[in-house]
Amino acid sequence: MADFIPHTESETREMLDLLGLDTIEDLLSVFSQSMPASGPPDLSPLGGGKDERALMEWFSSRGDRNLSSSRAVVFRGAGAYDHFIPAAVSALVGRGEFLTSYTPYQPEASQGLLQAIFEFQTAIARLYGMDLANASLYDGATALAEAVLVAVRETERSVVLLSEGIDPEYRSVVETYLEGMSVRVEVIPLEGGKTSRSALGKSVGPNVACFVGATPTFLGTIDQFEGVSDLLHEAGGLFIIHANPHCLALMKSPGEWGADLATGEGQPLGLPLSSGGPYLGLLSARKKFVRRIPGRLAGLTKDREGRQCFVLTLQAREQHIRREKANSNICSNETLLALQALVYMSLLGPEGLRRAAAGSWSNAHDLCSRLRTIPGVSLVNPDADFFHEFVLELPLEADDLSRHLLQNGILGGLPLGALLGPAWGRRMLWCATEVRSETEIARTVEIVRHYLVH
Amino acid sequence: MADFIPHTESETREMLDLLGLDTIEDLLSVFSQSMPASGPPDLSPLGGGKDERALMEWFSSRGDRNLSSSRAVVFRGAGAYDHFIPAAVSALVGRGEFLTSYTPYQPEASQGLLQAIFEFQTAIARLYGMDLANASLYDGATALAEAVLVAVRETERSVVLLSEGIDPEYRSVVETYLEGMSVRVEVIPLEGGKTSRSALGKSVGPNVACFVGATPTFLGTIDQFEGVSDLLHEAGGLFIIHANPHCLALMKSPGEWGADLATGEGQPLGLPLSSGGPYLGLLSARKKFVRRIPGRLAGLTKDREGRQCFVLTLQAREQHIRREKANSNICSNETLLALQALVYMSLLGPEGLRRAAAGSWSNAHDLCSRLRTIPGVSLVNPDADFFHEFVLELPLEADDLSRHLLQNGILGGLPLGALLGPAWGRRMLWCATEVRSETEIARTVEIVRHYLVH
Amino acid sequence: MEPTLWQKSRPGARGVFPPGVPPEIFETRCPEGLRRESPLSLPELSELDVVRHFTRLSHLNRGVDTHFYPLGSCTMKYNPKIMDRIPEIAGFRDLHPRIAPEGMQGLLESLYTLEELLGHLLGMEAVTLAPAAGAHGELTGILIARRYFESRGDRGRTEILIPDSAHGTNPASAAMGGFSVRVLPSGNDGGVDLAHLEEALSERTALVMMTVPSTLGIFEKDLLKMVAMVKASGALLYMDGANFNAFMGLLRPGDLGFDIVHINTHKTLATPHGGGGPGSGPVGVKAHLAPFLPSPRIRKEGERFSLVSPKTSIGPIRSFIGSSLVLLRALGYLQMLGAEGVRRVALYALLNANYLRARLSGTLPRTGSGLCAHEFVLSAKELGAEGLHASDLAKEILDAGYYAPTISFPLIVPEAMMIEPTETESKETLDRFAEDFRKIVERARSNPSRVKEAPRRTPVSRPDEVSAARDPVLADPASLRAL
Amino acid sequence: MEPTLWQKSRPGARGVFPPGVPPEIFETRCPEGLRRESPLSLPELSELDVVRHFTRLSHLNRGVDTHFYPLGSCTMKYNPKIMDRIPEIAGFRDLHPRIAPEGMQGLLESLYTLEELLGHLLGMEAVTLAPAAGAHGELTGILIARRYFESRGDRGRTEILIPDSAHGTNPASAAMGGFSVRVLPSGNDGGVDLAHLEEALSERTALVMMTVPSTLGIFEKDLLKMVAMVKASGALLYMDGANFNAFMGLLRPGDLGFDIVHINTHKTLATPHGGGGPGSGPVGVKAHLAPFLPSPRIRKEGERFSLVSPKTSIGPIRSFIGSSLVLLRALGYLQMLGAEGVRRVALYALLNANYLRARLSGTLPRTGSGLCAHEFVLSAKELGAEGLHASDLAKEILDAGYYAPTISFPLIVPEAMMIEPTETESKETLDRFAEDFRKIVERARSNPSRVKEAPRRTPVSRPDEVSAARDPVLADPASLRAL
Ligand SMILES: Cc1ncc(COP(=O)(O)O)c(C=O)c1O
Numbered sequence A, B: 001m002a003d004f005i006p007h008t009e010s011e012t013r014e015m016l017d018l019l020g021l022d023t024i025e026d027l028l029s030v031f032s033q034s035m036p037a038s039g040p041p042d043l044s045p046l047g048g049g050k051d052e053r054a055l056m057e058w059f060s061s062r063g064d065r066n067l068s069s070s071r072a073v074v075f076r077g078a079g080a081y082d083h084f085i086p087a088a089v090s091a092l093v094g095r096g097e098f099l100t101s102y103t104p105y106q107p108e109a110s111q112g113l114l115q116a117i118f119e120f121q122t123a124i125a126r127l128y129g130m131d132l133a134n135a136s137l138y139d140g141a142t143a144l145a146e147a148v149l150v151a152v153r154e155t156e157r158s159v160v161l162l163s164e165g166i167d168p169e170y171r172s173v174v175e176t177y178l179e180g181m182s183v184r185v186e187v188i189p190l191e192g193g194k195t196s197r198s199a200l201g202k203s204v205g206p207n208v209a210c211f212v213g214a215t216p217t218f219l220g221t222i223d224q225f226e227g228v229s230d231l232l233h234e235a236g237g238l239f240i241i242h243a244n245p246h247c248l249a250l251m252k253s254p255g256e257w258g259a260d261l262a263t264g265e266g267q268p269l270g271l272p273l274s275s276g277g278p279y280l281g282l283l284s285a286r287k288k289f290v291r292r293i294p295g296r297l298a299g300l301t302k303d304r305e306g307r308q309c310f311v312l313t314l315q316a317r318e319q320h321i322r323r324e325k326a327n328s329n330i331c332s333n334e335t336l337l338a339l340q341a342l343v344y345m346s347l348l349g350p351e352g353l354r355r356a357a358a359g360s361w362s363n364a365h366d367l368c369s370r371l372r373t374i375p376g377v378s379l380v381n382p383d384a385d386f387f388h389e390f391v392l393e394l395p396l397e398a399d400d401l402s403r404h405l406l407q408n409g410i411l412g413g414l415p416l417g418a419l420l421g422p423a424w425g426r427r428m429l430w431c432a433t434e435v436r437s438e439t440e441i442a443r444t445v446e447i448v449r450h451y452l453v454h
Numbered sequence C, D: 001m002e003p004t005l006w007q008k009s010r011p012g013a014r015g016v017f018p019p020g021v022p023p024e025i026f027e028t029r030c031p032e033g034l035r036r037e038s039p040l041s042l043p044e045l046s047e048l049d050v051v052r053h054f055t056r057l058s059h060l061n062r063g064v065d066t067h068f069y070p071l072g073s074c075t076m077k078y079n080p081k082i083m084d085r086i087p088e089i090a091g092f093r094d095l096h097p098r099i100a101p102e103g104m105q106g107l108l109e110s111l112y113t114l115e116e117l118l119g120h121l122l123g124m125e126a127v128t129l130a131p132a133a134g135a136h137g138e139l140t141g142i143l144i145a146r147r148y149f150e151s152r153g154d155r156g157r158t159e160i161l162i163p164d165s166a167h168g169t170n171p172a173s174a175a176m177g178g179f180s181v182r183v184l185p186s187g188n189d190g191g192v193d194l195a196h197l198e199e200a201l202s203e204r205t206a207l208v209m210m211t212v213p214s215t216l217g218i219f220e221k222d223l224l225k226m227v228a229m230v231k232a233s234g235a236l237l238y239m240d241g242a243n244f245n246a247f248m249g250l251l252r253p254g255d256l257g258f259d260i261v262h263i264n265t266h267k268t269l270a271t272p273h274g275g276g277g278p279g280s281g282p283v284g285v286k287a288h289l290a291p292f293l294p295s296p297r298i299r300k301e302g303e304r305f306s307l308v309s310p311k312t313s314i315g316p317i318r319s320f321i322g323s324s325l326v327l328l329r330a331l332g333y334l335q336m337l338g339a340e341g342v343r344r345v346a347l348y349a350l351l352n353a354n355y356l357r358a359r360l361s362g363t364l365p366r367t368g369s370g371l372c373a374h375e376f377v378l379s380a381k382e383l384g385a386e387g388l389h390a391s392d393l394a395k396e397i398l399d400a401g402y403y404a405p406t407i408s409f410p411l412i413v414p415e416a417m418m419i420e421p422t423e424t425e426s427k428e429t430l431d432r433f434a435e436d437f438r439k440i441v442e443r444a445r446s447n448p449s450r451v452k453e454a455p456r457r458t459p460v461s462r463p464d465e466v467s468a469a470r471d472p473v474l475a476d477p478a479s480l481r482a483l
């Protein structure tokens, strides 16, 4: 019904006249040689078009069939977190000049986004304790895969060690990315919620490109990496940490642990749960890897009048110049979401971010200690500290509890059986962020208690 | 919890030092002489403050207690209409440069809004068929009152004739506005939905400042005004028409009927139902009244380089210059909503507006003919044409049907008893706009039928 | 500059396709005499054309979101973005105003809560939220006073006393309310002169309207004495509380003895001005005036809210219940601030004004002395010697990257420049502004002709206002050409 | 220019106050070794500071909403504002991706519907919506091809053939997929040379990647012959469908014989580019490749939708189900257009490109002849004589009030300027651009040194790119000073 074509009939006519064409259909001759014998496609499945109102009705009714956070209180994390997002974020990010602009290849007409990208890089580098960060990658999983590829290329080695603390789905993505390479992935187990130091020691060797640790781990525990950096560097490998940026407001940063590269999922920095995407891949690194890292980089420079300005730089690493020798194939990235994360971080500032992170930590600990009072419920990895997620062992199948909670408007912890195997069938990964209220926590604990202790 | 004060503690200290003050409380000495004996106010009812999230929860839960159009299908008009509003409207109107600017008294820094006001004036003048329009008044009712005051001042006469077709609440507002004047309001009755020509003829005389007609009338009928303009002008009075701008896309305009002034409520032009406000008062006029009319006016001019530009003009009519001799006391108006209406009109264009209006007309006629098939239901004023509202006579109290419909998620026609007196107790003013679907109409008719013909 | 919508219009171009039916259906079925005959000259554009047009227009406009806006009397402070979300809640945005009270309990509860909070902050026993703006609130208050005296059979009170420093809406509202205006000349300190007041008060005085703090940004030092004098005369006391930002949570008009007060939510309470509106102008009154408040009134019985229209009311002063979506913002802001925040807002408004006043001392003479309230007034009169007006300085200030202060108001100060920084601006911004202002005043003395040519960095230079007023073009000529 | 956030930062300033608790609570209870020790150098600003900062930055940026953006290969068309509303629907925006399928039936139905529609438009039997961008779709397609040959025990196919005119992501993706790249040189007409193709094809060829229409904006005239040759060699055919806007609803890659195709929703299907992303890159495949599509897959059984991860899949290529909020926009746009609209979009994209091509003839020589598809490529090589590059012209174009065309791509055209007007621009805009372009080319010949100095009307002049790359400053030094 609407096609956003601005032409009036007479304008179309004039344009066709200039081209010497009778009707607009004559333009199909562009394809003539290639028009398949099957004739023009049947477009009937596309229907007759909708006006704005009918369209919104269609989507709203589909939206109503999803148990979003407005209908189910979220106690689930596992890679996607329900955080507070200030109203000013969307008011600023949604401005047309940002939204409808392209990659800032023409710096004179794109200073706004270039500066924002530069500021985003700065904020991420500072948060992760690294020297620099890029302008974004697709999401946390692909950022991790790209970081692994940096290590493989840098070291020209063929073994990649991943901590068991890495989200198992991220691990699968890394494996998919490595599909075409002759690289072997080895998992270093967790012991009590922390990377087994003895297993790691045994596996690090001359073929190891890198070890990737996570903190918090997928199970919520805070892993510790004293000496890991030295261990890797002595063996000529790189040390990569995947970390949740929200937790880094309070937790020891990858930089402080001595990592060479760090990755993260930027969703907790002001992005809604979004049904899973678009998300925001974070990659930061030590300066010496600057020419290795994938993705765009905005740099500070001066214009002809000596004014501070910004430009995409070191493009020779990228596919549009380097082609098959590029650091990565990435072209479109997640700039708008990087802007969103930047606006979020500037609005909260260091104190706000620390306050929110402390709220998550505190709510999760409150939830955990209350749930542990229920008979038959115990904390897995009780000796490890955790941040805002933790795994509980239940007296029955986690899937059953999960279903029961959902019927009560609660998205409870993630049942781990499907992801980690039947041995984990009675285990559930819980999360509480700063937005959970005391009432929500209390009510949830009561429902769990009632269900388990009928 | 948040107060939007940007000062750091040390900045506050430096500022106080410059002023030679110890603490910020020392500034209370500004009031010292006036500080009442009762001491500082007790602020406890204001509570401890809320963060953004808690605030939105408070309001959302209150919003859920309102039967807005997302929860009750609207078949009610009577001065507030449920029309389609394109998504681009709020995207543009909400831009900070518009939203957070002041009245454009400094034209060089306010060309955006000045041009928009000028364009709004143009669109309203064209829609109403008049020479000019102002930059907005508070709402339709006060616009009507202000137009009446123009007539009173212009003619220096003391009788104002209002058609019974004017919304009775608008009539009350006019009476409130005239409270301090020695002016008498006389109502000219409707006959079969149109202003009684004989009554009007009898009332028009040398004391009459103006006659005000409405089209459509409050009862939905399309009033007709052949010869009314001449009748008034011969008697030295003015002719004012209050008209719904949505209907004017198809209906004869006040200008075409020969009105001197025209008013309207701009809500149907892209403003949501808004729980009643803010709305948008429209006032347009013949050129000769330009120095009489209230409110701001933007005019076209040139800057020093000869470039087209805009400026607030004829300010000598206004309160900030003319004070007690001003045309009106209006200062702040509804500029942002004027902008909203302008964006709406530009997006729809003449064809879109005509299409939407035809949709309202068509849906209302469809609804009417279906409801009339129900035994015991009849159309009041069957001999008058109507636009998108009509009055039905029911076999029982309209209030009862209204309540029943609301329980079924339908905001049915307005029961008229409360407004027009007990004689109207079984009458209901229905409306259907372009957004009502065939399904909604059919369902509503069935529910009414079932209720009336148990 | 951007061409107008009609200059861009292309006959036949289509924008958004709305729900509806082809207009021909109407035309074939509706009698000719009722149909619009003249063509509908609205612009014909694509959706992209419209988006570009208004995006570009926005770039030609300065707001608080883009520039420091020290516009005196207007309180151009930062309005939190979260408040923009409240009017978007479907339960309020899409609520029909003619629904029965059962269908709007959430709205009524919210507005009732706001009435209570404002009553508390103003020290008034009853509050109406109906008025659509400050001036509308004034008219409401004046009509209430009229009814009050009528109810007492006192028909001789036909006069309202208003200081010469008052905002123009005060006398204009008095006139609309059917009163004659008597002007109170200011004393040397810019305040109301007690002797003049004494002399002016009589049994004809219905109302004395005072702006507190005054438009000079000064708290009348003899305020309590004046109040007593007015009360003694049998007149009512009206306070123009547009400058609420200066005293919110610190002082209550009711406690000072005022009978009626209006405030402007669009100044103090988180409604951005939107280029001139919307706003709203709640009015608070003491108990003896409550019966006259405009209808409808919200009534609370137990947990249920309803609407009533008391017979004693002056009647409705606008359609429906009020500018709800504006009022909800005010409520949200007060709830967010809480007790502590409300006080801090006012204290920091005082601090910023006094700091900037001190930083600007030595540039242009100030009218008034000592601490100011939330704003202060300088006079550029002495620059008259160089042939310059306050308005010329204003244009230089635009060029320096600010909006300009209020000029030519209050009328009692020749070449007035009224400066109100508000509490939401940082010390850094004030320091920068003070420095720039100082340079501009220096430039005005050293190079007045250059100042006459300002502004140069704005999208247009000074518009020809004289010819605009001489032969006003108020509608786009291109809209007629298109026909 | 605007100072950076850290240049503006004032230690101790506070912005938005979030839910949470004082961090001290964490610090006293969490063991020291786990705590962050280095200070967190994020900017410290008020909410107003932040709002002004980003509002001003936005003013330094051009988008489709502000300027005509004839950026070839990027399809910078108008994206309807209504689509921005879809990702705001709470049921999608606030949906946790790790909820059981029962909790996301509306999402799964929507995405399934989009898969079906795209499959239909592409002539493909199965579609994955997982890839996050075009290049990601390429990698996905390439890994699918790898798995396909593996599944047939055919391990000798290690090479991918790619025309030299291809987008850089094609060879880069091939390399990431573990293949070696063999470049197909273009023939004189800019198309793939049949003889070269013949020669290059072998039993080592896994895939031939073709961009259709090519990056020259040309439909290969021998496309069907090429397809037949490739099929005969046993290799698979990959189509880079980034230029979907040129043929959507007119022609189906599947009907042409392609096995795999990706498209970029952020070009054709109503996702604004957002300064570089987000986007999404759905991939369609023929039935024989469907088993290898990335996991998870959406399955429909009756009215119920679920997620499955087939063993044959290449595995997940990203976290969660895909960039849902982007994909829903694409679905919304297709639903709004309907059958008729989809065709019209493509036809008018062709019309606008050909019209502008015709209007620009005589300015700079075009590479290719005859009708173009949705874009065309000019060469500014001849201006080399005046010492000018395509990039110099681009700067003049910025000054004339446009964004610039794509330059230096495709690589096979020296000093390429690739122009794609898209269907959403009006004839008037194209006429104005053509006139301005003509003037700029004339100026380049008559006054090249002036062109070297462009742009002059942008917020900054040309940045020093050389020093930026020599000693890259990628993080704000002020962020370290602040510590
Ligand atoms: C002191 C004072 N009184 C009254 C008014 C009038 O308020 P409004 O513009 O809302 O009608 C203003 C507004 O500028 C004002 O500053």
Ligand SMILES: Cc1ncc(COP(=O)(O)O)c(C=O)c1O
Binding pocket: A330, A331, A332, D073, D074, D133, D134, D135, D136, D167, D169, D170, D211, D215, D240, D242, D243, D264, D279, D281
């Ligand atoms: C022809 C062509 N192929 C592939 C791509 C890569 O797509 P993306 O940027 O989404 O990764 C592009 C994008 O610019 C393109 O134009």
